[in-house]
Amino acid sequence: MLFAGRGGKGARRLLLSLLLLAAWEAGSGQIHYSVPEEAKHGTFVGRIAQDLGLEVAELVPRLFRVVSKVRGDLLEVNLQNGILFVNSRIDREELCGRSAECSIHLEVIVDRPLQVFHVGVEVRDINDNPPVFRAREQRLFIPESRLLDSRFPIEGAADADIGTNALITYTLSPSDYFSLDVQASDEMSKSLSLELRKSLDREETPELQLLLTATDGGKPVLEGTVQLLITVLDVNDNAPLFAQAVYRIHLLETTANGTLVITLNASDADEGVNGEIVFSFGSDVTLNIKKTFKIDSSLGEIRLIGGLDYEETKSYEIQVKAVDKGSPPMSNHCKVLVKVLDVNDNAPELVVTSLSLPVREDSPLSTVIAFISLSDRDSGVNGQVTCTLTPHVPFKLVSTFKNYYSLVVDSSLDREKVSVYKLVVTARDGGSPSLSTTASVSVDVADVNDNAPTFAQPEYTVFVKENNPPGCHIFTVSARDADAQENALVSYSLVERRVGERALSSYVSVHAESGKVYALQPLDHEELELLQFQVSARDAGVPPLGSNVTLQVFVLDENDNAPALLPPPPGPGGGAGAVSQLVARSVGAGHVVAKVRAVDADSGYNAWLSYELQAAAGAARSPFRVGLYTGEISTTRALDEADAPRQRLLVLVKDHGEPALTATATVLLSLEDSGQAPKASSRASTGAAGAEAAVVDVNVYLIVAICAVSSLFVLTLLLYTALRCSAPPSEGSCGPGKPRLVCSSAVGSWSYSQQRRQRVCSGEGPPKTDLMAFSPSLSPGLNPSEGNEHAEAKSDLSGNVKAVTEPDYCLV
Numbered sequence: 001m002l003f004a005g006r007g008g009k010g011a012r013r014l015l016l017s018l019l020l021l022a023a024w025e026a027g028s029g030q031i032h033y034s035v036p037e038e039a040k041h042g043t044f045v046g047r048i049a050q051d052l053g054l055e056v057a058e059l060v061p062r063l064f065r066v067v068s069k070v071r072g073d074l075l076e077v078n079l080q081n082g083i084l085f086v087n088s089r090i091d092r093e094e095l096c097g098r099s100a101e102c103s104i105h106l107e108v109i110v111d112r113p114l115q116v117f118h119v120g121v122e123v124r125d126i127n128d129n130p131p132v133f134r135a136r137e138q139r140l141f142i143p144e145s146r147l148l149d150s151r152f153p154i155e156g157a158a159d160a161d162i163g164t165n166a167l168i169t170y171t172l173s174p175s176d177y178f179s180l181d182v183q184a185s186d187e188m189s190k191s192l193s194l195e196l197r198k199s200l201d202r203e204e205t206p207e208l209q210l211l212l213t214a215t216d217g218g219k220p221v222l223e224g225t226v227q228l229l230i231t232v233l234d235v236n237d238n239a240p241l242f243a244q245a246v247y248r249i250h251l252l253e254t255t256a257n258g259t260l261v262i263t264l265n266a267s268d269a270d271e272g273v274n275g276e277i278v279f280s281f282g283s284d285v286t287l288n289i290k291k292t293f294k295i296d297s298s299l300g301e302i303r304l305i306g307g308l309d310y311e312e313t314k315s316y317e318i319q320v321k322a323v324d325k326g327s328p329p330m331s332n333h334c335k336v337l338v339k340v341l342d343v344n345d346n347a348p349e350l351v352v353t354s355l356s357l358p359v360r361e362d363s364p365l366s367t368v369i370a371f372i373s374l375s376d377r378d379s380g381v382n383g384q385v386t387c388t389l390t391p392h393v394p395f396k397l398v399s400t401f402k403n404y405y406s407l408v409v410d411s412s413l414d415r416e417k418v419s420v421y422k423l424v425v426t427a428r429d430g431g432s433p434s435l436s437t438t439a440s441v442s443v444d445v446a447d448v449n450d451n452a453p454t455f456a457q458p459e460y461t462v463f464v465k466e467n468n469p470p471g472c473h474i475f476t477v478s479a480r481d482a483d484a485q486e487n488a489l490v491s492y493s494l495v496e497r498r499v500g501e502r503a504l505s506s507y508v509s510v511h512a513e514s515g516k517v518y519a520l521q522p523l524d525h526e527e528l529e530l531l532q533f534q535v536s537a538r539d540a541g542v543p544p545l546g547s548n549v550t551l552q553v554f555v556l557d558e559n560d561n562a563p564a565l566l567p568p569p570p571g572p573g574g575g576a577g578a579v580s581q582l583v584a585r586s587v588g589a590g591h592v593v594a595k596v597r598a599v600d601a602d603s604g605y606n607a608w609l610s611y612e613l614q615a616a617a618g619a620a621r622s623p624f625r626v627g628l629y630t631g632e633i634s635t636t637r638a639l640d641e642a643d644a645p646r647q648r649l650l651v652l653v654k655d656h657g658e659p660a661l662t663a664t665a666t667v668l669l670s671l672e673d674s675g676q677a678p679k680a681s682s683r684a685s686t687g688a689a690g691a692e693a694a695v696v697d698v699n700v701y702l703i704v705a706i707c708a709v710s711s712l713f714v715l716t717l718l719l720y721t722a723l724r725c726s727a728p729p730s731e732g733s734c735g736p737g738k739p740r741l742v743c744s745s746a747v748g749s750w751s752y753s754q755q756r757r758q759r760v761c762s763g764e765g766p767p768k769t770d771l772m773a774f775s776p777s778l779s780p781g782l783n784p785s786e787g788n789e790h791a792e793a794k795s796d797l798s799g800n801v802k803a804v805t806e807p808d809y810c811l812v
Helices: 008-027 092-096 287-292 674-727 784-805
Strands: 029-036 044-046 063-068 075-078 083-086 103-110 114-122 138-144 149-156 169-172 176-184 188-198 209-217 223-233 247-251 260-263 278-282 293-295 301-303 316-326 330-342 347-352 368-377 385-388 395-401 405-407 418-427 434-447 457-463 472-476 490-494 507-509 516-520 530-540 546-556 578-584 593-594 608-616 624-626 632-635 646-655 662-672 749-752 771-774
Touching: 029 044, 083 209, 092 114, 138 149, 169 176, 176 209, 247 260, 260 330, 278 385, 287 293, 287 316, 293 316, 301 674, 347 418, 347 434, 368 395, 368 434, 385 395, 395 418, 457 472, 457 674, 472 546, 490 507, 490 546, 507 530, 578 593, 593 662, 608 624, 624 646
Parallel strands: 029 114, 138 223, 247 330, 457 546, 578 662
Antiparallel strands: 044 083, 063 103, 075 083, 103 114, 149 188, 169 209, 176 188, 209 223, 260 301, 278 316, 293 301, 316 330, 347 368, 368 405, 385 418, 395 405, 418 434, 472 516, 490 530, 507 516, 530 546, 593 632, 608 646, 624 632, 646 662, 749 771
């Protein structure tokens, strides 16, 4: 504030009063300053940055700015030192008129974080306006017959200042005839009249000139003057008289046009024309009064012709003049004071400013979103405004100052549940009936990367036939991210690891955008039965979030390996590419003379071998046969002299794949007479025993392999069926296989239902094994030994009935 030095007790009392005022203002929550009007440019007002608790260094970075509802250039802030100063001329009378209180309301706004402060600057009045009369001279016509103590109204002066500066006192220049009479209706309103102290004589003094001086109460004192020209008239010596000098009327601001305000009563003691009265508004009545009221010149009725508005004009002071028709005319004045009563006819005004949108979904509680200011042009209860917000929303209104609110976050936000809030702010006054105003505020919630991509299930099982073409699409993974935009943009990649000696990426790849999984090379069941790996899904948020899914790729066997003949054991019975054996002619039926050994690199049915003896074209029936599953060559009858001494047998080795693959073994048998048989028989027996032991070993390994593979497949099949029942089908590209009969032999018949089609790569539905086991049917042409052999083969495989009835390689 600015204070002028006074000294002494007066200065100390003034200082104490100002300190008490400052303490009261500090408690009210608003900073107040004061400055005199007409202060020069640069006049210090206050250290606003220091008083607001702001550092001078942060004014520019935080975008310090001052907003005023009046002219914005009256006051400015020096951002270098935080001082509020006068920027341009401040005229209190122009700014506030004759209002007792005059202040400039400033809103100080800073960002980072957004804050608003309210500052009030009181504009103090100075005595810069002298009393002013409407005219430089006033003319009065006074008949000489007027009695002593008669009063003659004259117009007073007006002072644009307020308070003591506008308190006017009047003095009249010395006169023998008149004295000045001042009647005060209130402190600021005075009625002036000249009081006749000495009888007038027109013949002696036809005219008088007086000087009326108006002096205000300011320091320094200012004054104004008006010349009173008094003409002394003859005859018509009675002026009209009103019933009372001041009339007080109260009107509602909703009063309709044409309403009678008052009927003035005036009388004139004269007779005839001198007693006829004409009513009119005084010469000092403003244009606004003339637009609002009219007066009937004959009846003295004042009626309303314009609308009343309490918010624009709260009261009217109407000067009414009554003039008779005498010559010269005589007049008198009265004052009509019309007070306008407020009616709740203005709805509240609501302004939403400084929106901070959109709001991040991780915004902390009490984060400021917007500022709301309220106002109501009505007064009293009609101007008291309350503000409410749409219920059941994660926001609330916080009162920061009278009629100022902040819209803040009241509870946690989740864009995935609600992305946009439509808020309705309602301002309602206290009138009866109350009026209200609403404003809609749309609050968008900005996404934050708080959701990782998720897969429908943690693990998928995929079946792929071996020997697939390179680049074959085997599966598609898909993850969903509940976030939006780049936070929901999912990319896929392999979780790299070693598969044996090779990297996982040499076997499979995944498309980063579509999630399609491709086999980069043909898969080999004999090399890799199960390929298990993980696919990672990661979004594009900052920081990125991700999750993994496990893929189990089972490589299904195909019949791509033909049976391979094992070389004969070393000894006299073996030769390159053929089995040679000496046989005594004396051996009986069913005697094992040789054995063919073969293996198949495939598994399951594709590795189950059978042996057939091929008859030469046109040759007699051979006395030898071969075991269907053992490969043992034995006699079907006793040998005789008619049998050729050298027997060449072709044994066809065939697997049970589809189509079946074969290999042919050549067995050379030499028949010898009985005399040569002992040594040969001894060697043959020894060789046969060794061959039989080897065959038994091979059969044991084969059976164990079949049981292990079949058990693994059954377990996988059960797991896959359970997963497929609980998850939607996944996309695949390997297509349905061809239904067909898979196994049939003398040991038993295994049939595959041709009413099912199975997609082994994509898994379009749960796998089903429609396998049935039947008892073997022996051909009537088989002799008992052959029947026994088949029974032995059935007995050898009886432990593998489950293995051969539910194998994974029976699926197509």
